[in-house]
Amino acid sequence: MARLTSQEKAKEFDKWVMWKQEGSREAEVDLITRFLPLVDKVANRLAINLPANVDKDDLISYGRFGLLDALAKFDHTRGLQFETYAMWRIRGAMIDGLRENDWIPRTVRDKAKKIEEAYTTLEQQMLRMPTDQEVSDYLGISKKELQQVFLETSLASMVSIDEAVGDEDEQKTARHSYIIDELTPRPDNVAEVSSLKEVLVTVIDKLPEKERLVISLFYFEEMTLSEIAEIMSLSPSRISQLHSKALFRLRSALSRWKSQLM
Numbered sequence: 325m326a327r328l329t330s331q332e333k334a335k336e337f338d339k340w341v342m343w344k345q346e347g348s349r350e351a352e353v354d355l356i357t358r359f360l361p362l363v364d365k366v367a368n369r370l371a372i373n374l375p376a377n378v379d380k381d382d383l384i385s386y387g388r389f390g391l392l393d394a395l396a397k398f399d400h401t402r403g404l405q406f407e408t409y410a411m412w413r414i415r416g417a418m419i420d421g422l423r424e425n426d427w428i429p430r431t432v433r434d435k436a437k438k439i440e441e442a443y444t445t446l447e448q449q450m451l452r453m454p455t456d457q458e459v460s461d462y463l464g465i466s467k468k469e470l471q472q473v474f475l476e477t478s479l480a481s482m483v484s485i486d487e488a489v490g491d492e493d494e495q496k497t498a499r500h501s502y503i504i505d506e507l508t509p510r511p512d513n514v515a516e517v518s519s520l521k522e523v524l525v526t527v528i529d530k531l532p533e534k535e536r537l538v539i540s541l542f543y544f545e546e547m548t549l550s551e552i553a554e555i556m557s558l559s560p561s562r563i564s565q566l567h568s569k570a571l572f573r574l575r576s577a578l579s580r581w582k583s584q585l586m
Contacts, residue, residue, distance in 0.1 A: 359391060363384055366414045383422075387418050393417065475561055523578070524574065527577040534566050535566050535567075549564055
């Protein structure tokens with residue numbers, strides 16, 4: 325979305341006040357209309373790794389509910405950026421919708437779990453990131469089979485970032501809530517969030533060059549995997565594999581970080 329001028333920001337804030345504090349239905353509709361393009365933006369990014377049987381229109385339908393939820397829960401008085409918060413809510417609603425239809429096969433989930441465990445175990449043993457050959461040897465498969473697993477589990481690994489974390493007897497929290505919690509920054513979370521950021525920065529810096537570039541372009545420059553493939557002169561499937569591998573490494577780091585907090 326286009327960057328707003330100071331005057332436009334003031335007008336937008338006025339709409340929040342008119343809706344939240346004065347109950348203006350017209351202001352509510354104006355805000356929904358303004359931020360509706362966020363749903364398409366998130367759907368386009370998420371749809372890249374989805375199998376062909378998933379209808380993009382379904383994603384958009386789920387995402388609209390996420391947008392409405394974000395609008396209802398956003399605290400406009402704190403001066404925070406709505407778009408960042410809303411995009412996580414929209415993405416979460418889309419993923420929840422996909423999960424309700426249970427589109428990810430059990431076999432794919434099992435493969436993703438085994439790879440994550442392999443990365444965690446090997447990194448602890450070697451005190452460094454394992455190579456593809458080392459991971460494939462550990463799993464007892466060829467490098468070609470490993471690459472195919474990365475391709476099959478590319479979205480499963482991405483979706484898992486939004487899965488709940490926590491013990492069975494405690495309230496579960498989505499992984500990304502540890503990273504982006506703009507509405508409820510409690511004092512007892514400050515050190516935890518700071519620690520997590522340090523972990524992620526360290527792990528991203530240690531990623532192989534191509535994986536680090538994919539993560540940077542996808543999450544920070546907000547490019548699609550197809551656009552990244554063109555820039556890096558690689559096939560979209562290869563970019564998807566690199567993206568998947570990088571996320572497995574990040575998940576492994578998150579698991580170790582979480583275990584240290586317990």
